Amino acid sequence: MVERIPQVKQECCQECGNCEAVCPEVFHLNEATGKSEVINPRGAPEERIQDAMDQCPAQCLEWVEES
Numbered sequence: 544m545v546e547r548i549p550q551v552k553q554e555c556c557q558e559c560g561n562c563e564a565v566c567p568e569v570f571h572l573n574e575a576t577g578k579s580e581v582i583n584p585r586g587a588p589e590e591r592i593q594d595a596m597d598q599c600p601a602q603c604l605e606w607v608e609e610s
């Protein structure tokens with residue numbers, strides 16, 4: 544079965560921190576780059592990951608298939 548995991552499009556992240564605020568188990572702002580990164584792709588229910596995605600002002604968060 545193909546599962547999906549969240550991914551951050553690094554080039555468009557505006558470093559606002561919304562995703563980490565909504566879902567800190569999955570998203571974290573990298574101290575060095577300031578950009579968001581996925582620290583645990585299955586760290587929260589999909590619904591809350593989706594909430595974080597929906598609240599990204601630059602729409603930088605997306606689902607990708609994991610093979």
Ligand code: SF4
Pocket residue numbers: 551555556557558559560561562563578579598599600601602603604
């Ligand atoms: S919500 Fe979007 S723009 Fe803001 S830190 Fe997360 S990925 Fe970056």
